[in-house]
Amino acid sequence: MRPYTISSIVLLSAVCVTTVVVGEDWPQWRGTHRDAVLRETGLIKELPAGKLQHKWSAPIGAGYSGPTVAEGRVYVTDHGDGNEDKEVERVLCFDANTGQELWKHSYDVNYTISYRAGPRASVTIDDGKAYSVGAMGNFFCFDAATGEILWKRDLATDYNARMPIWGITTAPLIYEDTVIQIAAGEKDACVVAMDRSTGKEVWHALDEHAGYSSPILIKQGDQDVLVCWTGESVSGLNPKNGDVFWSIPMLPRNMPIGVPTPVVQDDKLFVSSFYDGSMLIRLHHDRPAAEKLWHRVGIDEKNTDALHCTA
Structure with a gap:
């Protein structure tokens, strides 16, 4: 698979990245309120003439997840450097000002889905924790600053998932003391809520096939x-x-x-x-x-x- 660079992703959100230290974070899919509204003030209304100069670039592998930004760090997932016998997904964290890699976590995965070029869901950042889910349901809660794994779940195994054709794509959603995820599970477990500190199930709901x-x-x-x-x-x-x-x-x-x-x-x-x-x-x-x-x-x-x- 041909890798692309995070600069091509970040450059499209240049205003958000260049003002991350003093401006609004983008800590989850579609922003703070998951409504795709940027509430930052003082935004430019017209792009300057000529080529935009990016601040930094960092090579990453293939994938579909949009980057998220919180507390001066950028998070993204990709299809990492495996070999012919195995596939690897990775969760990556970069310094938002310099592009320096701060931490990464990689894990083996066996894709049984279409469009195999990497994980889909954006990483969700909340209260010092980073929540990620891979295309096959590998769910992790990390310390957002260090990358230490606080807890993890295999949603596909735990809930006997009726895996969608293109895998798990939905980003984790924080609500009070829980993290809510589309798990695609059988027996009323299309949607699950887990304790955000321990990963223990709080509730599950809907006997329906999952969407994206x-x-x-x-x-x-x-x-x-x-x-x-x-x-x-x-x-x-x-x-x-x-x-x-x-x-x-x-x-x-x-x-x-x-x-x-x-x-x-x-x-x-x-x-x-x-x-x-x-x-x-x-x-x-x-x-x-x-x-x-x-x-x-x-x-x-x-x-x-x-x-x-x-x-």
Whole structure:
């Protein structure tokens, strides 16, 4: 596999990286609130003419995870330097100002998935800990500064995972004293919550096939709601115990392939999938409840009768 460099990733987020010491961190997938909003002030509105000068570069292997930035450090995962007999995933940490490698952890992995070029999920940083999950469900909690392993889990084994075709892609989500992860497990364990200090299970939920979309937190009334877009539904769960508040079916036409993170604006939640179309959901502001407004699926080139819209 041909390696790429972290400079090509970081350069696209140059403002975030060059201001990391005094500006806003980007400690998890899609930022602090998982909404892809940069709240930093004093941002440039136009790029300067000519070639942008990057601060540093560091070679890494193949992979799909976006970098995260916290406390002056950059975290990313890759497909490391294995040999012909084994594959290796790595979690890497760099100094955000110099690009110096601060620590790395590598582990053997046996890919049984498509698109084998590395792990998918961004590393989540919270309260001095770094949480990472590999494409086959290898879950680690590290000391974010030193790389010391605090605890680890093999989610695929622990939950007898019904592994998605392209593996585990969803980034860990911190809620209070738990870390929540799409585990793709059987027997009501599509989603699991683990104690963030020990890795011990707190709850598991949903007897559904997993998708690829990372869960988010929203507020409905005074209640925190965990929104999970799985391979079969868009559901709102109680993040404290996994109880289902509401669930709207979104069954796959060919295979689960929902990838983007749900987008929320006011009382609307939107998801969009390659095969299965787009759905708009109305969220109740006063209580944890929701209803489908519409679901539109486009024309399948192999089945021209597939265009439909349901309300």
